[in-house]
Amino acid sequence: MQIKSAYLSKEPQTEEQITAALKKYPYPKGVSLPKGSDVTVVEDLFSPKQLAQLAYLKHLILQHSTDNVRKSLLLAFYNTVAICNLTFHATPKGGGNHFGYYYRYRIAKEPTILNTMAVFERKFERIVAAKKETSYKINPDTIGNLQVVHGTATNLSFIKKESVDYIYTDPPYGKKIPYLDLSVMWNAWLDLAVSQQDYEQEAIEGGEHHKTKDEYNSLMAQSIREMYRVLKFDRWMSFVFAHKDPEFWHLIIETAEQCGFEYAGAVAQKNGQTSFKKRQNPFTVLSGQLIINFRKVRKPRYILKASLGMDISDIVTQTIEGIIAKNNGASLEQINDELIIKGLELGFLDLLKKQYSDLTPLLLDMFDYDDKTELFAIRKNTQFKSHLDLDLRVRYYLISYLRRMELQRKTATFDEIVLHIIPLLKNGTTPEAQTILNILQDIAERVGDDSWQLKKQSSAQLSMYL
């Protein structure tokens, strides 16, 4: 690699070389960091040696004449800057953390100083690997179709109404991560301008500009309205749903529905990180996320509270028991995913948020937890403790199953229904087929020969219990 040999031949190492490089090559000077940072300006996040080496490396990269190669090199540089600074420290388990982990510019007590070129080379190799992996779809023939726009999702006026085939969006959740504040260091190195307007338009609660929750809510709502406007009818919008932030579930679903989106199902997406850092607060340590799908249809059906005849704690217990029974044990993520999806589909998400932001005491009280498999399981030699009578439990599983079918615009045969219900109840008393049929006749109606769908009023009726 040309850059590597050019760099190594003149890498600033001695004090003299460092001073000379800092005079010659540009680096960020006097760019303020957000309040709450350990130092006030970007350059103080680096040792003079790091600063000189990064400045020299950037100088070499900018000389590269091929546009897309230069940009790829800059991407590797961006990743290098992330860890070649004084906020980075190695962790006992391997790897390390930088300021991003703490959500603020925190100087490490004992910074780990990495070799700049070794990091850069590794990061560049990763980019090359990613390019290879995606080259089937992203290549010189297709790249011209891509347009990257710097702007705000609250104003998509450059896109015509009903012209978009699909939207995938991963919005910010409240005050969790101050993205713009945290990108100051990178923006300074990459010469990317951040305007006052960028700050005004950022959907965030708090941050350097002290936005309120109402401001966050209204920016999110406005962007959902814009997405609705530009999407074609009968097309989908997928929304990344960070389930560790129950506070915002309701806002998203309600706004999407108000705009005219119809909920179309949810899938869990894992990001491969280990999940169980601590048991105390599951919602803050969960690593996976849900993708919630909405469809823009002309006559949307809204998620209505199902009449389940149980109170919220029973519904929660029932949902957890069901998933544990069906899978012979369930991880915290699986339990959360199931609860949130059921909460969505049966209309109790808002209650779930209020009462079950921390599930751990309930889970540890009711189930065994296996440290090795990280699964919650039924206590040995016991049956589910649920005090609910069997009819109610069957009724709950029937309604949630038929709701799901309804969403998918399907019906189910009696055999399919029984096959679905039995595994959910297998650690308790198993119901007779006749019991299931009786309850089914109460809440559902037969269509055709042997297909069942929820009766209109049982899916629409507002529950007295919720």
Ligand SMILES: C[S@@+](CC[C@H](N)C(=O)[O-])C[C@H]1O[C@@H](n2cnc3c(N)ncnc32)[C@H](O)[C@@H]1O
């Ligand atoms: C959860 S992150 C998305 C992360 C992204 N999927 C990724 O993997 O890098 C949310 C992003 O929304 C951005 N954001 C905040 N307000 C916005 C707005 N009004 N319009 C567009 N994006 C915004 C934040 O800066 C942040 O980068």
